[in-house]
Amino acid sequence: MPGILSVAVVSSDGLLLLSSDQDLPHARTSSRGGTPIDAAREAQAVRRSGPRGSVADLATVVSGVGSLTIGAARLMDFGNVKHTMVAMDEGSLFVMSISDGSLLGVHGSADADMSVIAYHMALFVGRAGHVLTPELRSELRKSLETETTSTGSTR
Numbered sequence: 001m002p003g004i005l006s007v008a009v010v011s012s013d014g015l016l017l018l019s020s021d022q023d024l025p026h027a028r029t030s031s032r033g034g035t036p037i038d039a040a041r042e043a044q045a046v047r048r049s050g051p052r053g054s055v056a057d058l059a060t061v062v063s064g065v066g067s068l069t070i071g072a073a074r075l076m077d078f079g080n081v082k083h084t085m086v087a088m089d090e091g092s093l094f095v096m097s098i099s100d101g102s103l104l105g106v107h108g109s110a111d112a113d114m115s116v117i118a119y120h121m122a123l124f125v126g127r128a129g130h131v132l133t134p135e136l137r138s139e140l141r142k143s144l145e146t147e148t149t150s151t152g153s154t155r
Contacts, residue, residue: 001120003112005091006055009128012101014063017140021055061104076093083121086116096121099129 009018069081087094092108094117104125108117 001116002027003109004111004117005107006058007107008057008059008062008105009098010062010066010103010105011140012103014059015140016056016059017102017136019059023074041134053090058107059107061128062095065093065105066097066101069095083118085118087114092117094118094121096125098125102129104128 004020007018007020008016011017027068043057060083065084065086066081067083073081081097083094083096085095092110092112092114094104094106094108094114096104096118098104104121106117108114
């Protein structure tokens with residue numbers, strides 16, 4: 001999908017569950033075709049190097065934006081947050097609630113079609129929401145801890 005730079009699925013406690021970045025040792029990637037994750041992988045050819053723009057940073061930002069909007073919704077007594085979009089001069093950020101507090105975040109380029117990205121995110125959330133159970137998150141967390149211990153990584 002044109003315009004997608006990176007994708008991250010983050011648990012309610014900030015754990016990166018799925019990622020478009022194959023270079024991260026703890027990233028869990030989807031093998032299904034046509035998902036926002038696949039589209040982000042295709043866009044990696046022009047991805048910025050270094051810490052800025054990495055999927056790990058995207059996961060951190062998605063978690064923070066999610067927490068901020070949930071807090072604002074509670075403060076204003078507006079109910080649950082469904083999605084958030086941040087438009088910037090050189091790109092955009094989309095955050096959509098999945099289930100049990102999990103979030104899907106997409107970093108889009110300046111020329112990304114926001115409506116198409118939001119549509120595909122909603123499709124992904126509809127398909128994946130029931131799969132991201134607390135049991136799966138626990139399994140992913142244990143796997144991450146094992147990988148971190150064996151590689152000596154501090155992530």
